[in-house]
Amino acid sequence: MKKNIAEFLGTFWLVLGGCGSAVLAAAFPDVGIGLAGVSLAFGLTVLTIAYSLGPISGAHLNPAVTIGLWVGGRTATRDLVPYIISQVLGAIAAAAVLSVIATGNGSQLGDFAANGYGEHSPGGYSLTAALVTEFVMTFFFLLVILGSTDEKAPAGFAGIAIGLALTLIHLISIPVTNTSVNPARSISQAIFAGGWALSQLWVFIAAPVAGAIAGGLVYKYLRSE
Numbered sequence: 001m002k003k004n005i006a007e008f009l010g011t012f013w014l015v016l017g018g019c020g021s022a023v024l025a026a027a028f029p030d031v032g033i034g035l036a037g038v039s040l041a042f043g044l045t046v047l048t049i050a051y052s053l054g055p056i057s058g059a060h061l062n063p064a065v066t067i068g069l070w071v072g073g074r075t076a077t078r079d080l081v082p083y084i085i086s087q088v089l090g091a092i093a094a095a096a097v098l099s100v101i102a103t104g105n106g107s108q109l110g111d112f113a114a115n116g117y118g119e120h121s122p123g124g125y126s127l128t129a130a131l132v133t134e135f136v137m138t139f140f141f142l143l144v145i146l147g148s149t150d151e152k153a154p155a156g157f158a159g160i161a162i163g164l165a166l167t168l169i170h171l172i173s174i175p176v177t178n179t180s181v182n183p184a185r186s187i188s189q190a191i192f193a194g195g196w197a198l199s200q201l202w203v204f205i206a207a208p209v210a211g212a213i214a215g216g217l218v219y220k221y222l223r224s225e
Contacts, residue, residue, distance in 0.1 A: 003083070006057035018038070024102060047164075067216075072146050072216035112189050133177055169181055180208055183205040
């Protein structure tokens, strides 16, 4: 239960910090943090939780990561479903809090930093581009996670590598899909954005999970004797 609570809180922090920066601060008049700021915010959420709650649950914060780590032999089967449920619930709770804050000045939620493709892609990118982007970014994210937490990796630096990897992923892919690589993050925002976000949500569940599975399998192969 303590591990599940840690995953709930960690994913809450990721969505509140990352999506919160996109909704509240990215285009704030005159002093907006822009795409680079949002990218850094997502990375910082993972970095800070990795060092605070990582010792309790491993700080997965992402159903795709949990699945990829399970495929790679790093997560017990008994933790798989409880972790995913905790992550999704934490993300939804954070989106609920963010919705209250975001509408506190009379504004509408709008797209609410939801992930999308086609006309709902920030750069107008196609479904194919979205699928490829989410798959590839999650694939490499898992390689970084598995490699930096490997027993042969330098101790104590995994959180930095993983946080910076997520920052880089956002720097690359925000214009394409608003960057998911995390089904919990996508589900939580889509619930509140509704409409088109819910209809396109399958992409941001299927592609990250597929990329994570591929990453887990490839790293397991590379580390095999």
